[in-house]
Amino acid sequence: MGSEKNSPIKSLMPTGLLGRSLLILMTPMLLLQIVTVLIFFERHWDTVARQLSRGLAGDVAYVIDYLGEYPDEEHYRSLQHSARAHMQLDIAFEPDEILEEQTIEPPLGLVSEELFVALTERVQRPFYFNLDLDNRRLEIRVQFKEGVISIVAPRKRLYSSTTYIFFMWIAGSALILYGVAVIFMRNQVRPIRRLAKAADQFGRGVNVDDFKPEGAAEVRMAASSFLSMRDRIARHLSQRTALLAGVSHDLRTPLTRMKLELAMQQSSPGVDALKQDVIDMERMVDAYLAFARGEEGEKAEPTEIGKLLTDQVGEALRDGQQIDLHIEDSLEMDVRPQSLRRCISNIMSNAGRYANNLSVRAGRRGHDYEIVFDDDGPGIPADKREEVFKPFYRLEESRNQATGGVGLGMTIARDSARGHGGDVILEDAPGGGLRVRLVLPIGH
Numbered sequence: 001m002g003s004e005k006n007s008p009i010k011s012l013m014p015t016g017l018l019g020r021s022l023l024i025l026m027t028p029m030l031l032l033q034i035v036t037v038l039i040f041f042e043r044h045w046d047t048v049a050r051q052l053s054r055g056l057a058g059d060v061a062y063v064i065d066y067l068g069e070y071p072d073e074e075h076y077r078s079l080q081h082s083a084r085a086h087m088q089l090d091i092a093f094e095p096d097e098i099l100e101e102q103t104i105e106p107p108l109g110l111v112s113e114e115l116f117v118a119l120t121e122r123v124q125r126p127f128y129f130n131l132d133l134d135n136r137r138l139e140i141r142v143q144f145k146e147g148v149i150s151i152v153a154p155r156k157r158l159y160s161s162t163t164y165i166f167f168m169w170i171a172g173s174a175l176i177l178y179g180v181a182v183i184f185m186r187n188q189v190r191p192i193r194r195l196a197k198a199a200d201q202f203g204r205g206v207n208v209d210d211f212k213p214e215g216a217a218e219v220r221m222a223a224s225s226f227l228s229m230r231d232r233i234a235r236h237l238s239q240r241t242a243l244l245a246g247v248s249h250d251l252r253t254p255l256t257r258m259k260l261e262l263a264m265q266q267s268s269p270g271v272d273a274l275k276q277d278v279i280d281m282e283r284m285v286d287a288y289l290a291f292a293r294g295e296e297g298e299k300a301e302p303t304e305i306g307k308l309l310t311d312q313v314g315e316a317l318r319d320g321q322q323i324d325l326h327i328e329d330s331l332e333m334d335v336r337p338q339s340l341r342r343c344i345s346n347i348m349s350n351a352g353r354y355a356n357n358l359s360v361r362a363g364r365r366g367h368d369y370e371i372v373f374d375d376d377g378p379g380i381p382a383d384k385r386e387e388v389f390k391p392f393y394r395l396e397e398s399r400n401q402a403t404g405g406v407g408l409g410m411t412i413a414r415d416s417a418r419g420h421g422g423d424v425i426l427e428d429a430p431g432g433g434l435r436v437r438l439v440l441p442i443g444h
């Protein structure tokens with residue numbers, strides 16, 4: 001198809017309805033989440049980190065100032081006590097220690113940077129901090145003349161856990177939503193699949209059992225329209241066959257009467273020709289009746305095509321025909337076996353009648369199963385290839401008088417092939433004769 005160019009984006013897109021509807025559903029949601037996280041949350045996180053760092057740095061500054069002003073043992077003890085009680089800070093003094101001063105070196109996280117800035121602002125002394133003292137605590141160390149003050153605080157004072165919870169919620173809710181969407185969409189797509197399968201089977205002449213229309217209103221409507229269309233077509237077909245069979249049957253009585261009438265006439269060239277015409281007409285009517293009766297009510301059933309073909313060729317070989325059979329691969333398909341047999345035997349009997357040798361090849365071609373019959377006879381001119389499918393049409397009447405067909409074989413063959421959703425196609429055989437291609441769609 002011209003419009004369906006294979007652009008790289010298109011080839012990445014899912015082709016199924018399920019995939020597409022999920023894409024339609026999820027793309028806006030993912031975009032929304034990404035935008036939320038990027039724009040809103042980054043700012044929020046910045047602010048939170050700054051506020052928390054300032055709070056902690058303020059407390060540390062208070063402790064440092066207090067100790068600078070009251071360096072005696074008693075004040076130190078009471079500060080230690082109230083800092084633990086009210087600010088969650090553990091204070092310890094390490095005499096004669098010397099600090100290695102904190103530097104900021106990338107890559108330091110956002111929190112470290114904020115804390116560094118806040119401490120530099122508030123604490124006018126050399127300091128050092130370790131944010132990963134252990135899982136739950138961090139340490140800030142400040143240099144005094146007499147030694148180092150170590151202040152240990154819970155990590156919670158700097159890190160807001162809601163940040164991670166928020167992320168978990170976003171990812172988790174996306175997953176849950178996706179799961180729910182998959183379950184719901186699956187249920188919506190299933191009835192469409194079932195309808196497609198039923199339509200495909202009907203097209204190939206396989207009986208479709210009644211199925212209950214399910215799913216969304218539109219799908220249900222399509223399904224019930226399909227079912228009633230199927231019934232209408234079936235009724236129409238059987239009515240037409242019955243009508244033609246009725247007409248043919250009714251023609252037999254006047255034909256018999258004419259035959260009797262003619263038998264009593266004296267022989268003359270005119271009467272003899274008339275007799276021959278009546279005999280021909282009788283044969284046509286009988287051939288049609290035989291076909292119409294056989295057509296009625298045969299059900300499709302799983303059939304091994306290769307075996308059916310082998311049987312049919314075997315029969316023709318016993319009748320003395322020269323046939324070269326080559327089955328590339330066989331397949332089990334739902335077909336009406338009698339109808340398909342009639343189709344194949346009509347094509348082969350033509351080859352037997354109009355040619356000497358026949359080669360038959362069968363195998364899978366893409367979505368079809370193809371049986372190709374090549375003979376070495378005179379072939380059929382290109383402009384007559386559609387004509388021979390018409391009922392009672394025969395090429396070169398004079399030649400055929402001797403061979404004795406009525407001209408229904410090709411009509412019946414094509415009727416059967418089309419009843420299976422396929423076709424009979426006439427071409428030139430490489431060896432000069434006629435090539436008949438019998439194409440049967442395999443179906444989904």
Ligand SMILES: Nc1ncnc2c1ncn2[C@@H]1O[C@H](COP(=O)(O)OP(=O)(O)OP(=O)(O)O)[C@@H](O)[C@H]1O
Nearest residue numbers: 350354377379388394395405406407408409410434
């Ligand atoms: N393999 C073939 N090679 C050449 N001509 C063919 C071949 N098959 C069919 N034809 C031509 O097509 C015409 C129609 O074929 P069709 O099978 O419908 O009728 P028929 O063979 O004449 O009679 P019957 O009803 O007994 O089959 C034939 O009369 C014949 O002229």
Ligand SMILES: [Mg+2]
Nearest residue numbers: 350405409410
């Ligand atoms: Mg024939």
